[in-house]
Amino acid sequence: MTDPSPEQQAALKQEIALLEQKLKHAKAQLNDAVQEEEAVAPLLYHTSNELPHNTTSTLPTHSLHTLLLLSDSALPLGSFAFSSGLESFLAHEKVKVASSGNTANPSQLSSFHIFLKVSLQSLASAALPYVLAAYREPSRIEEWDNDFDASAICTVARRASVAQGRALLSVWERSFRDHHTLTSSSTSTDAISFLASFSTSLKSSSHNAYPPNAHLAPLWGILTLILSIPLHSSAYLFLFSHARTVISAAVRASVLGPYQAQHVLASTELRDLMKGLVERYWDRRTEDAGQTVPAVDLWVGRHELLYSRIFNS
Amino acid sequence: MISPFAPSSSQPGHGKILLSLLPPSIPILQTCSYQYPLKLIAPHALTINNHIIYTVFLLTYGGGLVAGDALNLSIHLDPNTRLVLLTQGSTKIFKTPSRELVSRQYTRLFVDQGAGLCYIPDPVQPFKDSCFEQVQIFEVPEGGSICICDWVCQGRTARGENWHFYKYTSKNEVYLTDKETGKRRLLLRDNVLLEDGTTNDPLSYANRIDSLGVFGTLILRGPLFEKLGKYFMAEFAILPRIGARNWDGDVDDETDLVDVKRKRRQRQETKDGLLWTAASMRGFVLVKFGAKEVEGVKRWLGVMLRTEGSVETLFGEGSLLCLK
Numbered sequence: 167m168t169d170p171s172p173e174q175q176a177a178l179k180q181e182i183a184l185l186e187q188k189l190k191h192a193k194a195q196l197n198d199a200v201q202e203e204e205a206v207a208p209l210l211y212h213t214s215n216e217l218p219h220n221t222t223s224t225l226p227t228h229s230l231h232t233l234l235l236l237s238d239s240a241l242p243l244g245s246f247a248f249s250s251g252l253e254s255f256l257a258h259e260k261v262k263v264a265s266s267g268n269t270a271n272p273s274q275l276s277s278f279h280i281f282l283k284v285s286l287q288s289l290a291s292a293a294l295p296y297v298l299a300a301y302r303e304p305s306r307i308e309e310w311d312n313d314f315d316a317s318a319i320c321t322v323a324r325r326a327s328v329a330q331g332r333a334l335l336s337v338w339e340r341s342f343r344d345h346h347t348l349t350s351s352s353t354s355t356d357a358i359s360f361l362a363s364f365s366t367s368l369k370s371s372s373h374n375a376y377p378p379n380a381h382l383a384p385l386w387g388i389l390t391l392i393l394s395i396p397l398h399s400s401a402y403l404f405l406f407s408h409a410r411t412v413i414s415a416a417v418r419a420s421v422l423g424p425y426q427a428q429h430v431l432a433s434t435e436l437r438d439l440m441k442g443l444v445e446r447y448w449d450r451r452t453e454d455a456g457q458t459v460p461a462v463d464l465w466v467g468r469h470e471l472l473y474s475r476i477f478n479s
Numbered sequence: 480m481i482s483p484f485a486p487s488s489s490q491p492g493h494g495k496i497l498l499s500l501l502p503p504s505i506p507i508l509q510t511c512s513y514q515y516p517l518k519l520i521a522p523h524a525l526t527i528n529n530h531i532i533y534t535v536f537l538l539t540y541g542g543g544l545v546a547g548d549a550l551n552l553s554i555h556l557d558p559n560t561r562l563v564l565l566t567q568g569s570t571k572i573f574k575t576p577s578r579e580l581v582s583r584q585y586t587r588l589f590v591d592q593g594a595g596l597c598y599i600p601d602p603v604q605p606f607k608d609s610c611f612e613q614v615q616i617f618e619v620p621e622g623g624s625i626c627i628c629d630w631v632c633q634g635r636t637a638r639g640e641n642w643h644f645y646k647y648t649s650k651n652e653v654y655l656t657d658k659e660t661g662k663r664r665l666l667l668r669d670n671v672l673l674e675d676g677t678t679n680d681p682l683s684y685a686n687r688i689d690s691l692g693v694f695g696t697l698i699l700r701g702p703l704f705e706k707l708g709k710y711f712m713a714e715f716a717i718l719p720r721i722g723a724r725n726w727d728g729d730v731d732d733e734t735d736l737v738d739v740k741r742k743r744r745q746r747q748e749t750k751d752g753l754l755w756t757a758a759s760m761r762g763f764v765l766v767k768f769g770a771k772e773v774e775g776v777k778r779w780l781g782v783m784l785r786t787e788g789s790v791e792t793l794f795g796e797g798s799l800l801c802l803k
Contacts, residue, residue, distance in 0.1 A: 258721065287687075316668050318760075319758060324758075456648070457672065458674070460688050464694075472721050473723035
């Protein structure tokens with residue numbers, strides 16, 4: 167047997183380097199997943215009847231407390247004013263049904279179920295990567311906000327995102343901040359200063375051609391980091407809040423009754439969908455975030471054309 | 480075994496268009512080069528309202544891309560030059576043997592100040608079981624103008640294809656480099672991702688497109704298209720309200736020709752199932768549209784662009800060839 171030529175050796179070396187890199191990446195991913203699992207498991211899957219004595223096996227009480235605050239529909243973000251395109255979607259469905267003349271059309275309820283799914287799908291692909299990015303790299307908050315602004319290409323959706331993002335910032339500054347500056351970790355302290363300087367430039371940069379906007383997704387990411395909520399929970403809650411808002415809008419639009427609404431919100435189907443979406447977009451870079459449901463842009467954009475409206479989006 | 484031949488310097492699918500300005504102010508098509516499977520055809524330049532307009536047809540052998548084809552195009556417009564890009568029929572994306580084997584089109588464009596690019600091609604037509612990725616990256620300094628249409632249809636309707644491809648993604652990004660700091664800022668990212676769907680669940684591509692047969696985006700920026708952008712915004716604002724009753728019936732004020740034409744267009748929009756929306760943001764006007772069929776979009780966009788008139792005045796009738 168002859169020795170491999172220098173070229174073959176080089177090729178082999180390159181292959182080894184590549185495989186080592188892959189191994190390293192896989193290990194890192196496993197590590198992340200395990201850490202997440204540990205952080206989230208007690209909160210989501212804790213089933214024991216005993217009060218856990220070991221404090222490391224459960225979410226710290228202050229994180230649980232803030233998680234509950236953020237998931238409360240009374241959090242003053244004004245989310246109740248937005249239907250994320252549901253109202254417009256229903257109006258377009260009505261026109262379609264009327265023009266098709268087909269009597270065997272699906273009920274409003276079944277089209278709502280489709281809407282809820284595509285709406286979550288759309289939010290997860292377009293906004294979730296920014297939640298994750300702002301949590302992982304809070305120092306780049308201005309950049310995440312700018313890039314999200316560049317990608318939010320619909321007037322109505324921009325308005326909704328900015329209104330809720332700014333409200334979230336106010337909630338932090340007026341309600342949460344006093345309780346967190348002293349007790350928090352060093353990552354959290356850094357993030358607080360990044361958020362503070364972002365807030366300052368938000369208030370002072372009216373002369374700038376492309377001023378900061380304070381979109382909800384990046385602010386959600388940085389704020390949940392400050393509040394020491396595990397990343398997975400933050401991402402899941404981001405989707406959950408959206409689902410809750412859309413379902414609540416459906417109740418007010420008389421598509422669902424209140425019990426039906428809770429039934430949908432509690433369903434394993436919805437839970438699995440959101441869990442799957444968090445997994446799917448976990449490693450998605452913001453450069454590759456985008457619209458996976460093109461119809462959402464049309465529905466949300468045409469919300470302004472509705473003859474009568476009860477929502478802002 | 481090592482090849483005794485020097486590696487080839489020509490790369491398949493690569494193309495380059497360079498429109499430069501000879502002093503004092505004569506634009507010339509300095510470079511127009513291409514490699515199989517890409518083909519560029521540049522007819523004679525036209526003079527329209529004292530401006531020399533160059534036109535380049537982007538073609539591919541076989542009228543489309545087969546699995547694994549990769550086009551890599553670089554386009555540069557010097558200050559005050561004008562270019563029209565066109566296609567000859569829809570860009571077909573052929574079936575791939577495996578989801579991993581993707582057809583790609585990557586385009587970089589630089590449109591300098593005072594320059595104008597008009598790029599209204601035919602739609603992309605992805606066949607059943609095809610994979611396509613498109614990335615178009617624009618660098619547009621202040622004063623540069625672009626009018627870009629990027630659209631896609633459901634496939635071969637005659638064969639019952641209805642968004643039955645594996646994957647279609649199209650990303651348009653516009654950047655601006657700050658002259659003082661040299662920092663590159665993202666101005667716009669329009670990224671459509673249809674990449675993980677199945678054909679029958681609630682998240683099928685057809686559901687995500689609201690059962691339309693075609694959809695797309697029109698991107699307008701810069702001084703040359705400012706008037707056109709305003710026109711789209713104004714027409715959007717006065718579209719008929721959804722869910723409104725029409726109390727007076729279809730009585731037109733026949734003395735107002737603009738209004739008669741507008742009403743006619745709006746009635747045609749309803750007939751074609753055409754939905755559109757326009758947004759003005761960050762110096763752009765962005766128009767999103769969808770319709771039942773390609774013809775519907777061609778009718779609507781053709782009427783919109785011709786009625787307003789900027790594109791034909793600036794770039795000539797030929798610039799709207801793909802909407803015929």
